[in-house]
Amino acid sequence: MIRTRITEMFGIEHPIIQGGMHHVGYAEMAAAVSNAGGLGIITGLTQRTPELLANEIARCRDMTDKPFGVNLTFLPSVVPPDYPGYIRAIIEGGVKIVETAGNNPAKWLPVLKENGIKVIHKCTSVRHSLKAESIGCDAVSVDGFECGGHPGEDDVGNWILLPRAAEELKIPFVASGGVGNGAQLAAALALGADGVNMGTRFIATKEAPVHENVKQAILAANELDTRLVMRPLRNTERVLTNAAVERLLEKEKALGANIKFEDILPEVAGVYPRIMSEGDMEAGAWSCGMVVGLIHDIPTVKELVDRMVADAEAIITKRLARLTVAA
Numbered sequence: 001m002i003r004t005r006i007t008e009m010f011g012i013e014h015p016i017i018q019g020g021m022h023h024v025g026y027a028e029m030a031a032a033v034s035n036a037g038g039l040g041i042i043t044g045l046t047q048r049t050p051e052l053l054a055n056e057i058a059r060c061r062d063m064t065d066k067p068f069g070v071n072l073t074f075l076p077s078v079v080p081p082d083y084p085g086y087i088r089a090i091i092e093g094g095v096k097i098v099e100t101a102g103n104n105p106a107k108w109l110p111v112l113k114e115n116g117i118k119v120i121h122k123c124t125s126v127r128h129s130l131k132a133e134s135i136g137c138d139a140v141s142v143d144g145f146e147c148g149g150h151p152g153e154d155d156v157g158n159w160i161l162l163p164r165a166a167e168e169l170k171i172p173f174v175a176s177g178g179v180g181n182g183a184q185l186a187a188a189l190a191l192g193a194d195g196v197n198m199g200t201r202f203i204a205t206k207e208a209p210v211h212e213n214v215k216q217a218i219l220a221a222n223e224l225d226t227r228l229v230m231r232p233l234r235n236t237e238r239v240l241t242n243a244a245v246e247r248l249l250e251k252e253k254a255l256g257a258n259i260k261f262e263d264i265l266p267e268v269a270g271v272y273p274r275i276m277s278e279g280d281m282e283a284g285a286w287s288c289g290m291v292v293g294l295i296h297d298i299p300t301v302k303e304l305v306d307r308m309v310a311d312a313e314a315i316i317t318k319r320l321a322r323l324t325v326a327a
């Protein structure tokens, strides 16, 4: 067993969290991770309405009696989602953990706190992590440049970002981005983290509720196969390359600083359901981390979590312990 401030805070067995993932983080995914002793997270905005989120939370509760959370992503949008409605669904559904991401969640913290909900905010920099700490978040996920999804614009990898976070933060943090095995869990703990958060690795599991083509694409890819798109729009996203992504990058090159979001709509708008449920792997850009290079199998979630914890324990108590010698 590995006990940390994160396992204590969330009442979970292993310090492993499954980050919110658009069109992946359904009840099946979250329940599988929570049943394996980690913290599963339902992706709030994948549910089109607060009523559907309430239903998804109820479905998850039918599948697990362990703690699970809900992700709320705050992105700039013309018509903002019904955040108060989503938060009501979370509170009324008895969910006690929320993973926030994107914009500063300060506006929503009072209502979450009043309802006894712990908030873990996902950040891609030390300064945003410190901000999260100062506004009262309980923990942060520190998302390095390797991560699938939105790595921010600072381009600092976890080898530097995590020990920098450890220097500055008082609240616990988990290492997010690029994590896929037990050696990395042990390394994250060594660097000062209290656990790990994984996205991409959890997609390549038996229970992940996505089309088999997505899992096979992850197996086939290596660490050189991700691309950064939307950089000129300052909305950088790490995605798996495919024909649509290369087309998008060509547009970025051709249009330069004049590019607008409308120019790339065909490659990014509404593509998730086509990829994740229909398995159309050329439909557009979908988030995927460099950790694909370390993913070589499709285990059950429990097999993955158990293997990571056992490997981390063996590394800490055997391999590393053997390296130290009395003076």
Ligand SMILES: Cc1cc2nc3c(=O)[nH]c(=O)nc-3n(C[C@H](O)[C@H](O)[C@H](O)COP(=O)(O)O)c2cc1C
Pocket (backbone or CB within 6 Å): 018, 019, 020, 021, 022, 024, 043, 071, 072, 073, 100, 101, 102, 122, 143, 146, 147, 148, 149, 150, 176, 177, 178, 179, 197, 198, 199, 200, 201, 286, 287, 288, 289, 290, 291
């Ligand atoms: C397919 C996919 C979809 C994602 N969607 C979201 C999302 O909607 N909201 C969010 O906060 N993070 C999202 N993420 C980021 C993950 O929660 C997590 O921070 C990230 O995957 C960690 O990096 P890794 O993929 O290297 O493990 C997504 C990641 C992936 C791979």
